[in-house]
Amino acid sequence: MNNSRWRLVAVSLSFIGWLASCSILGGEASPEPLFSVPQGFPEPTYDLSKNPLTNDGVALGKKLFYDGILSRDGSISCGECHNQSHAFTHHGHGFSHGIDDQEGTRNAQPLVNLAWQDSFFWDGGVFDLDLFSIAPIENPLEMDEKIGNVLQKLRTHKDYPRLFKKAYGTEEITTERFLKALSQFLVTLVSANAKYDQYLAGKAQLTADETAGLQLFKDKGCASCHSGVLFTDHSFRSNGLLPEYTDDLGRYRITENPQDKNKFKVPTLRNIEVTYPYMHDGRFLNLEGVLEHYAGGVKETGNLDPLLKQNGRFGIAMTKEEQQKIIAFLKTLTDQEFLTNPRFAAP
Structure with missing residues (x-):
């Protein structure tokens, strides 16, 4: 078979593979939904109407989740104590370890199916997912930072004003936008396929x-x-x-x-x-x-x-x-x- 025919076959196979990934023949590919209620699950406790998930909002929340900028010295991110391969817990640590290698006072709970929770932490000290992230950020044994300082660092960052604009329409970085972006990512952490x-x-x-x-x-x-x-x-x-x-x-x-x-x-x-x-x-x-x-x-x-x-x-x-x-x-x-x-x- 000559080279031109090989190229034709390759192009044809690529096109067939693209069609197979589409929702219907000739239609557009169906992306995985950002959030859906799994079969047999109850309705979520979290009010999604007050914080509608968007691709840009979830992406922003994910970037924030894994960014040490949320901590006092930039060394500790949310992902530090919540590792995906261990269901977002602090693998191998009885107590979570935070800034300056300080040891916390409790075992880090898994971050999973948070949209169905009405209280958070071992003692239920937080009752709203949108307020959840404040506790580890301001805990002196975890991130040891103030929300106001976090916002100021984000405002002067080379990327975050642009990312907030993509998610919210303007570059304004407020406490509410910051916390709700984190919530958008956390809501997507659904485990229902064991x-x-x-x-x-x-x-x-x-x-x-x-x-x-x-x-x-x-x-x-x-x-x-x-x-x-x-x-x-x-x-x-x-x-x-x-x-x-x-x-x-x-x-x-x-x-x-x-x-x-x-x-x-x-x-x-x-x-x-x-x-x-x-x-x-x-x-x-x-x-x-x-x-x-x-x-x-x-x-x-x-x-x-x-x-x-x-x-x-x-x-x-x-x-x-x-x-x-x-x-x-x-x-x-x-x-x-x-x-x-x-x-x-x-x-």
């Missing part, structure tokens, strides 16, 4: 151990707190952990209600396989340690959740074999697509 989701959709089968683990997860009461497709009921509970490394009393810090001492927010279990270490203080290095705690390590904290005080004993009766089957099920909540999606990756 093996378990595929099982619910009829596209995958669970193994015998995974199936048994799912049934045990329900029968042992784990699903009472880690409920629904979000695997959390968003409540604050004491799970039998006495203060060990700090005097952190959890929700009590916010409400000053004695009934809230030692209560912490029920975390999602999505991607739990990769978000170790576990609990608010990172005391358990693996899932085996977590299950062993519930089986035999629960203590009376004064406000111990009633679900962990039944039939005259603390905790949840589980054999070692049952614990391993529950862990097998928990691993079906790992969403590799979410953990590797280039849309969420550092620039």
